[in-house]
Amino acid sequence: MEKGNLSINSENFLPIIKKWLYTDKDIFVRELVSNGCDAVTKLKKLMGMGEAPSVKDDEKFAVNVVLDKENKTIKIIDNGIGMTADEVKKYINQIAFSGATDFLSKYEEKSDEENDIIGHFGLGFYSAFMVAEKVEIDTLSYIEGSEAAKWICEGGIDYEMEKGERTERGTTITLYIGDDGEEFLNEGTLYTTLKKYCSFMPVPIYIDTISNKEDEKEEEKSNVIHATPEEAEKIAETGKIEDEEEKEPVPLNDVNPLWLRQPKECTDEDYKKFYHDVFMDMNDPLFWIHLNMDYPFRLKGILYFPKIVNEMDAMDGQIKLYSNQVYIADNIKEVVPEFLLLLKGVIDCPDLPLNVSRSALQNDGYAGKMSSYITKKVADKLNSMFKNERKETYEKFWDDISVFIKYGCMREEKLYDKIKDSLLFKTTDDIYVTLNEYLEECKDKHENKMFYFTDKNQQIQYINLFKENDLVAVDLSTAIDKPFVSFLEYKNNGIKLQRIDADISDVLKNDEVTSDELNTEVQNLFRGILGKEKLNVKMEGLKAENVSAMILLSEESRRIQEMKEAYAKDEMMSKMFGNIEAEETLVLNSSNKLIKLLVNLKGREDRKEDTELVAKQIYDLALMGHKTLSPEEMTAFIDRSNKILEKLVEFENK
Numbered sequence: 344m345e346k347g348n349l350s351i352n353s354e355n356f357l358p359i360i361k362k363w364l365y366t367d368k369d370i371f372v373r374e375l376v377s378n379g380c381d382a383v384t385k386l387k388k389l390m391g392m393g394e395a396p397s398v399k400d401d402e403k404f405a406v407n408v409v410l411d412k413e414n415k416t417i418k419i420i421d422n423g424i425g426m427t428a429d430e431v432k433k434y435i436n437q438i439a440f441s442g443a444t445d446f447l448s449k450y451e452e453k454s455d456e457e458n459d460i461i462g463h464f465g466l467g468f469y470s471a472f473m474v475a476e477k478v479e480i481d482t483l484s485y486i487e488g489s490e491a492a493k494w495i496c497e498g499g500i501d502y503e504m505e506k507g508e509r510t511e512r513g514t515t516i517t518l519y520i521g522d523d524g525e526e527f528l529n530e531g532t533l534y535t536t537l538k539k540y541c542s543f544m545p546v547p548i549y550i551d552t553i554s555n556k557e558d559e560k561e562e563e564k565s566n567v568i569h570a571t572p573e574e575a576e577k578i579a580e581t582g583k584i585e586d587e588e589e590k591e592p593v594p595l596n597d598v599n600p601l602w603l604r605q606p607k608e609c610t611d612e613d614y615k616k617f618y619h620d621v622f623m624d625m626n627d628p629l630f631w632i633h634l635n636m637d638y639p640f641r642l643k644g645i646l647y648f649p650k651i652v653n654e655m656d657a658m659d660g661q662i663k664l665y666s667n668q669v670y671i672a673d674n675i676k677e678v679v680p681e682f683l684l685l686l687k688g689v690i691d692c693p694d695l696p697l698n699v700s701r702s703a704l705q706n707d708g709y710a711g712k713m714s715s716y717i718t719k720k721v722a723d724k725l726n727s728m729f730k731n732e733r734k735e736t737y738e739k740f741w742d743d744i745s746v747f748i749k750y751g752c753m754r755e756e757k758l759y760d761k762i763k764d765s766l767l768f769k770t771t772d773d774i775y776v777t778l779n780e781y782l783e784e785c786k787d788k789h790e791n792k793m794f795y796f797t798d799k800n801q802q803i804q805y806i807n808l809f810k811e812n813d814l815v816a817v818d819l820s821t822a823i824d825k826p827f828v829s830f831l832e833y834k835n836n837g838i839k840l841q842r843i844d845a846d847i848s849d850v851l852k853n854d855e856v857t858s859d860e861l862n863t864e865v866q867n868l869f870r871g872i873l874g875k876e877k878l879n880v881k882m883e884g885l886k887a888e889n890v891s892a893m894i895l896l897s898e899e900s901r902r903i904q905e906m907k908e909a910y911a912k913d914e915m916m917s918k919m920f921g922n923i924e925a926e927e928t929l930v931l932n933s934s935n936k937l938i939k940l941l942v943n944l945k946g947r948e949d950r951k952e953d954t955e956l957v958a959k960q961i962y963d964l965a966l967m968g969h970k971t972l973s974p975e976e977m978t979a980f981i982d983r984s985n986k987i988l989e990k991l992v993e994f995e996n997k
Contacts, residue, residue, distance in 0.1 A: 368524065371474055372533075373540035374467035375419045375516055377669050379406035380546040382423025382514060386485055389424070395485050405594070406546055408537060411553040412528050415520045421546075422513040425484040428492035428504065435468065435480065435494055436502065471516065472498055474524025481507045482514040537595055542621075543668045547594035600668065602643045602689055606633040618647050622661065622687050626650045629740045632724045634690065634717065642713055644690035646683065646721070651743045660684045665691040680714050682751030682758070683721065690717075715757075722761035729765035738775045741767050749827045759834060768817035771796070771806050776817075778835070785815055788850055795819040795828070796843045804968040805843040808887050812850050816843045825905060844969055845898045847883060847930060855884025857933050861942070865931060868945050872958045879928040882938075891935045892961050894969035895928040929965060937961070956987055 383404045389395035398404075402422065409418040426434065471478045480494040491507025509515060520528055527533050530552050541548050601609060601617045618628050628647040636642045646662075662679045664671045668691060674684045678692070692713060725748070728737040748766065752759035767775040776784070781793055794809070794816040796802045809816050819828060819840075828840045866880035896904075931938050941961070944954045963980045966972060972980060 368473045369527070369536045369539070371470040371518075371524075372527075372536045373669065374470040375518075376406055376408065376537070376541050376548060377544060378467060378516075379419055379421035379423065379514070380544045380548075380669075382421050382425070383546045384423070386424040386512075389485070395424075396487070404546055406544075406548045408533070408548065408550045409553065410528065410530055410533055410550070412530075413553070415525075415528060417518045417520060417527065417533070419516045419518075420513065422511065425489070425509075425512045425514055426480075426482045426492065427484040427486065427489050430484065431480065431482065431492050431494050431504065468516075471518055474520055474527055475518035476521035477519035479517040479519075480514065481509050481517070483507060483509040483512050485512050534595070540670045542596050542670070543598075543600040543665065544596050545598050545668050547598060548596045549592055549594055598668075600689075600691075602633070602645050602691055603668075606635060609633070614645065614647075617645070618687070621663070621689065622647075622649075624649060624687070628687070629743055630724075630728070630736070631688075632720055634720055636716060640692065640694045640712065642690065642692045642694075642716065644688060644692075646686050646688035646690075646717075648740070648744055648747070649687050651746065660686050661688075662686065663689045664695075665689060666695045667691070667693045671695070678710050678713050678717075680718050680751075680755055680758075682747070682754040683717065685747045685750060718755055718758055719761070721751075722758055725762050726765050729762075737765075738767065741769070741775060746821055746823050749821075749823045753826060753830050756834075759830075763834070768793075768795075768819075770818070771810060771816050778831070778838075781815065781817065782838070788814060791837055792839045792841060793817060794841055794843050795824075797824070801971070802843055802968060804890065804893070808851055808885075808890065809843065811887060814850060829902070839898075841898045842901060844893070844895060845901065846895060847885070847893070851885055851887070853884040853886050853934060855933055857882035857884070864945065865942065868954075869929060869958055869962065872955050873962055879926065880931065881928065882931050882933045884934050885932045886934070888932070888934045888936070890932050891937045892932060892965040893930045894965045895930055896969065897926060897928075900926045929962060931961075953990070956983060956990075959983060960987060 383406070386395060387404070390397060404422060407418075407420040409420065410416075411418070475498075477495070477497045481491065482493075483489060483491040491509040493505050493507040494502060495504075496502040518524075527536065530550075534550055537548065537550060601613055614631050614633075615627050618631075619625065626649065628649055630648050632646045634642055634644040634646065649660075660674075660683075662674050662684060664673070664675050664678060676684070678695070679690065695710075725737075745767070748762070752762070752766075764777060764779070766777060768778065768781060769775055770781075778793065782791065785792075794814065796806060796816050796818060797820050799806065799818065799820065806816065808814075832838060832840055862880075862882050865882055866878075869880045870876055870878055933939070937957070938961075941954065941957055944950045944957075947954070960980070960983055963972065963976065963983075966976070967980075
């Protein structure tokens with residue numbers, strides 16, 4: 344037996360591993376299983392280059408994870424390249440010496456895919472001590488004549504080495520689980536962790552549980568047959584029970600994930616099934632983008648545009664990042680443009696400049712190039728759909744993808760510059776148009792101006808006025824549209840966007856002229872009754888005689904009010920906006936019969952109460968088409984409505 348010390352500079356090394364290098368305990372599963380896959384990959388490469396003897400015809404490469412609850416151990420077993428005693432000393436005892444790096448330097452001239460070796464760092468193995476109080480390695484090298492070697496370490500810097508027990512090529516790592524890792528002795532937890540990190544590793548992975556002896560005795564006594572519905576039906580038909588030992592074991596991972604295939608080899612059903620399996624979303628994705636790049640860096644993946652049922656769904660995006668089929672993390676912003684985090688997908692890039700723990704990126708120009716490439720591919724896909732499938736697909740999906748696209752344009756102006764001519768707007772007639780198409784269609788009625796509405800139900804009066812006068816407005820009713828309106832004006836100099844209730848277009852007016860004297864009298868009347876000394880009131884003759892009044896709020900004033908609301912909790916900003924009041928204008932329709940009757944009542948003391956009731960009711964009706972009434976305003980409106988109805992009934996009974 345040989346004893347020694349790990350070649351490190353600090354006795355606090357293992358606590359550092361636990362506290363600093365890895366943030367999640369379950370990372371040991373990824374590191375140790377990927378090391379096993381790495382060992383198999385190395386052996387395959389050596390065999391391909393004639394540097395290692397061929398394996399037996401019936402031998403299948405695999406990594407087996409064996410859970411023994413009774414003895415509190417987890418074993419990771421591979422039949423890969425194995426190690427000699429000298430290699431154990433070199434790669435395990437000398438902390439941070441990378442076996443993968445050494446292997447590549449030796450064979451770099453003989454392989455074009457050297458970066459396919461998973462283990463870029465020699466520290467991954469030591470993640471085992473995050474959950475184990477003792478670790479054993481039993482390994483036998485592929486080199487003929489080698490002897491098995493065993494390495495034992497109990498969490499300090501001391502280790503022991505002795506002759507190993509393995510008789511077949513490969514490595515067995517045994518973790519004696521301590522208090523910090525007891526949760527992984529639960530089969531469900533271990534399986535879930537394996538699925539999280541290892542679902543697409545390139546070597547078949549199997550999990551097995553060594554049953555407790557008492558459980559085995561109970562199982563022997565039991566006459567209960569555990570079978571799936573399909574198995575039960577087969578038993579009923581044949582009268583035979585299939586021996587479980589005869590069943591072919593099924594690996595928990597897919598060694599050839601969909602993103603590694605050529606797009607032309609994948610069917611729509613393949614893409615949908617992969618989406619359902621990976622993201623647990625039973626809804627079909629709208630469409631997808633298959634990324635497949637080999638130069639100047641290697642990047643493969645699939646981005647899915649999910650169906651959005653409500654606006655909050657847009658925040659449930661998930662982009663899974665892999666390196667050589669090894670799961671790294673979700674939503675790494677250095678690689679995935681932030682706006683794409685609203686989507687769902689997988690991205691696999693072997694060239695990722697990962698840090699030692701593989702949990703974050705090192706500063707490297709690759710990340711920015713990858714981000715730009717992904718943005719370009721998304722833009723190309725959207726432009727292609729707009730150009731070639733506008734009616735049948737693009738417009739059909741627009742309501743579901745518009746939130747993502749608008750957010751993307753604001754976060755990544757390069758995306759807007761690429762797809763600006765493919766942005767759609769839904770009109771009051773439920774027709775989809777681009778900004779240029781809208782401006783061209785409406786140039787004779789209002790040049791370089793786009794009207795929009797934010798609440799179809801609330802602003803229906805204004806929408807109907809537009810429709811009756813052949814004016815067009817577009818639907819900008821989602822939360823993202825508030826900042827998007829300003830963004831569009833910023834990107835399109837000289838073009839104004841105006842909400843449908845911001846002003847009255849000349850097209851809506853008739854030729855009737857109201858005297859300044861009457862305007863002043865009516866303004867004073869309403870200001871006095873409503874108690875609003877700063878309220879702007881004016882008479883306008885509208886073509887729509889059924890409309891009694893409208894509330895207008897200029898675009899500039901409304902945007903200031905929205906900013907005021909947005910920064911309500913910011914003390915400094917609240918002070919800045921504190922004294923700015925909304926400049927509302929009450930427009931009374933001089934063509935409306937009710938307004939004409941009200942004007943005739945002004946100044947009559949015997950009808951003063953009626954005049955006040957009607958004036959307040961007209962104002963609230965106009966206000967309801969502009970915004971939601973406050974609880975106090977709604978209560979007053981209902982009480983007033985009852986009084987008006989009482990007066991109407993009393994009048995009829997006279």
